[in-house]
Amino acid sequence: MKAIKSNNKTFELTGERGDYFLTKDERGKVKMFLKKDVEVIEVECLQKKTYKTKKSTSVNSDPVQTWKKIALSVNDKWNNNSYWKLAENKSGKLNTNGNEFIESLLKSMFENGKLSEKQAYYLAKYGVESGQLN
Structure with a gap:
């Protein structure tokens, strides 16, 4: 899969439009980059960012x-x-x-x-x- 690396972040390459690359980040948010400012790389897959939820704590009242x-x-x-x-x-x-x-x-x-x-x-x-x- 083709991807773009910018500021130590990897974005999935989804398309091109004129002088811009259309990309998606790990959350699925679409971003555009100028072709001359970035380089295209080949990656196997993007790492999905995982978010941890707070564990609920039971309150033991007196x-x-x-x-x-x-x-x-x-x-x-x-x-x-x-x-x-x-x-x-x-x-x-x-x-x-x-x-x-x-x-x-x-x-x-x-x-x-x-x-x-x-x-x-x-x-x-x-x-x-x-x-x-x-």
């Missing part, structure tokens, strides 16, 4: 932070959000094993309808560490 966010939805339950329903369903089934601190957090969550960031964190941490929230 389950404690995820459940903390869900527990904090109690503060915004009047908007009928689905997080509150999930928090109510999962936290209502937590087995406290006589832990008064966790019982007080659940009381604050269900009776008072409010949780601070720290309360939500400790409730989520207890649930994840005990294997009841996953």
Whole structure:
């Protein structure tokens, strides 16, 4: 196959038009070169340029932070959000094993309808560490 070499790049020769060579690069883009500025060479094939795509990386989020966010939805339950329903369903089934601190957090969550960031964190941490929230 005939090709043209210009600036250390090789272009496939596809035709001629007057004083110009018509060429294609590795992407298929058409280019024109003056015949007097380039030399024609013989090559077996053009190397196709390969492009690598970014590999997707999975984000392993901290389950404690995820459940903390869900527990904090109690503060915004009047908007009928689905997080509150999930928090109510999962936290209502937590087995406290006589832990008064966790019982007080659940009381604050269900009776008072409010949780601070720290309360939500400790409730989520207890649930994840005990294997009841996953």
